[in-house]
Amino acid sequence: MIPSTTARPAAAVSRGVRLGYGVGSFCTATFGAIPGLLLLFYMTNFLAVPAWLAGVVVFAPKAWDLIINPLVGQWSDRTVSRWGPRRPWLLAGAAVLPIGFALTFAGPPLKGMPAALYVGVFFLIAATGYALYEVPYKAMPAEMTDDYHERTSLLQWRMIFIALAVALAGILAPAIAARSIDGYRQMGIIFAAVLLVSMLATFFGTARAPLTGSSEPEVNLRAQLAAARASRPFMWLLGLSSAQTLAAGVMLAGAPYFATYTLGDHSATSTLFAALVGPMLITMPLWVWIARKMDKRGAMLLAGSLFLTGALLSALTPAFGVLYAHLTVVIVGVGYAGLQLLQFSMLADVIAHDSATSGKRRGGVFTGLWTAVESAVSAFGALIVGAVLAAGGFLSSDPEHPVAQPESALTAVIVAQAIIPAIIVLIGILMTRKYDLTADRLAQATPAQVTPPGAPV
Secondary structure, three states: OOOOOOOOOOOOOOHHHHHHHHOOHHHHHHHHHHHHHHHHHHHHHHOOOOHHHHHHHHHHHHHOHHHHHHHHHHHHHHOOOOOOOOHHHHHHHHHHHHHHHHHHOOOOOOOHHHHHHHHHHHHHHHHHHHHHHHHHHHHHHHHHOOOHHHHHHHHHHHHHHHHHHHHHHHHHHHHHHOOOHHHHHHHHHHHHHHHHHHHHHHHHHOOOOOOOOOOEEOOOHHHHHHHHHHOHHHHHHHHHHHHHHHHHHHHHHHHHHHHHHHOOOOOHHHHHHHHHHHHHHHHHHHHHHHHHHHHHHHHHHHHHHHHHHHHHHHOOHHHHOHHHHHHHHHHHHHHHHHHHHHHHHHHHHHHHHHHHHHOEEOHHHHHHHHHHHHHHHHHHHHHHHHHHHHHOOOOOOEOOEOOOOOHHHHHHHHHHHHHHHHHHHHHHHHHHOOOOOOHHHHHOOOHHHOOOOOOOO
């Protein structure tokens, strides 16, 4: 690659760059939402894959992220090019992810174990392409601006695109897939095109993004991983974010079952998603304001509490009906909007804090670890749902051989959709109380504060 120029001084992030960066979230949100929402159901109800095995298939390729993501982070930290350290990797992801995604939902003429193996292979390829794109993508905000609150404002744009993408994926994808293999195949092709356009738009849209600071990349991956482990703010943020992501992953994987077997209407998957993402579209400015007034930790505690309340209330859906279920999801959506915005804003703070205290460029490895864990725990949500359904006696099937579910399976759907996410997000709330990287602490960061590798976190 052609050597890069030296980093530019701190500059305001232009509207064009904000737009160019934000549109990349169509990729991240689409790939997070559609497999999380439909892949488990696609296998259990269309390919006759047992629920426990389908859960393993969704999770296993994401476990690969624990290996590939830190490596991609290291590679992007050490990349020298005329396009900067991150942007070449956006193109690499664009060459792999859309193809893998389309083939995952191609609807092979297979059932049971062979179908599970087919889906697993192409989902692994898609996950690899996603890592090539997502890791450097998430590292970019910390290098665009060195202002604590500007990062939240920048990421507000990202969250708007996430809300739009989740709405598009969560509402249209189930409608396109409908109840047929051909529908799933068509959906895979359409959204593969959406992924490709989004990834290319971000590559070109961030061409003029400012690059703040002049930190050097760490010499090797082992040193970078040790630095990540030694960063107390990073480890606490990773833990609380993992709890929040897992709770959302469980709820997402359970949604089609909740719509089909609790509400009695599979098409309600789309309206439930509309109830979830609607608040994301209108509450982002409110969450930015709350974060300034309460600091980010206080705002995250509030957001987590709203998520918890909505999840617990949704357990009463069998008694109160369809409208009630959608209202509880709106409450979850308001909290989820805040959690999503604040997680990534705080991650950018952690990367900036590490750069200030170490003088090294290690954002790629931080985001590599973050994205690996995020992907794994999100997919683990499907594994949990599959295990709960299997324990409840859920019967897998295909459209030609429909089955009636036992009462225990219907109870398992409620447990998976409401009770388990509430318990997990409560753990995240408790962990949030331990996070202490405030604006004042970040402003006072100096190289003398860096924690030696191997120190307890």
